[in-house]
Amino acid sequence: MTAFTRREALAAAAVALALARVVRVRAGGADATASIDNFSFAPATLSVARGTKVSWTNRDDIPHTVTSAATPRVFHSGALDTGDSFGFTFDAPGEYKYFCALHPHMQGTVVVT
Numbered sequence: 846m847t848a849f850t851r852r853e854a855l856a857a858a859a860v861a862l863a864l865a866r867v868v869r870v871r872a873g874g875a876d877a878t879a880s881i882d883n884f885s886f887a888p889a890t891l892s893v894a895r896g897t898k899v900s901w902t903n904r905d906d907i908p909h910t911v912t913s914a915a916t917p918r919v920f921h922s923g924a925l926d927t928g929d930s931f932g933f934t935f936d937a938p939g940e941y942k943y944f945c946a947l948h949p950h951m952q953g954t955v956v957v958t
């Protein structure tokens with residue numbers, strides 16, 4: 846390895862470390878949890894600060910999804926089996942309505958301030 850490529854490698858490593866630090870700070874923000882049980886999202890309305898990662902866990906014994914009602918969709922979990930979780934970080938303020946794509950009468954809202 847030449848000195849030049851070694852310096853490049855060190856610079857790349859420094860950038861990677863800086864990025865990892867940014868990710869860690871973001872992940873260190875307040876997180877919120879919600880559950881899916883008995884064909885409903887709980888809490889049905891969740892208020893969080895921007896930058897919060899909300900994680901839903903399916904506690905029901907059948908599959909559900911967490912699907913943005915917006916067009917285009919802001920997020921979509923795909924089918925979550927019992928015990929599966931889905932997380933989404935809300936970076937922009939707003940009111941995010943969502944539903945279960947398998948049971949559209951299941952609805953919830955995340956309010957981001």
Ligand SMILES: [Cu+2]
Binds near residue numbers: 909945946947948951
């Ligand atoms: Cu469902």
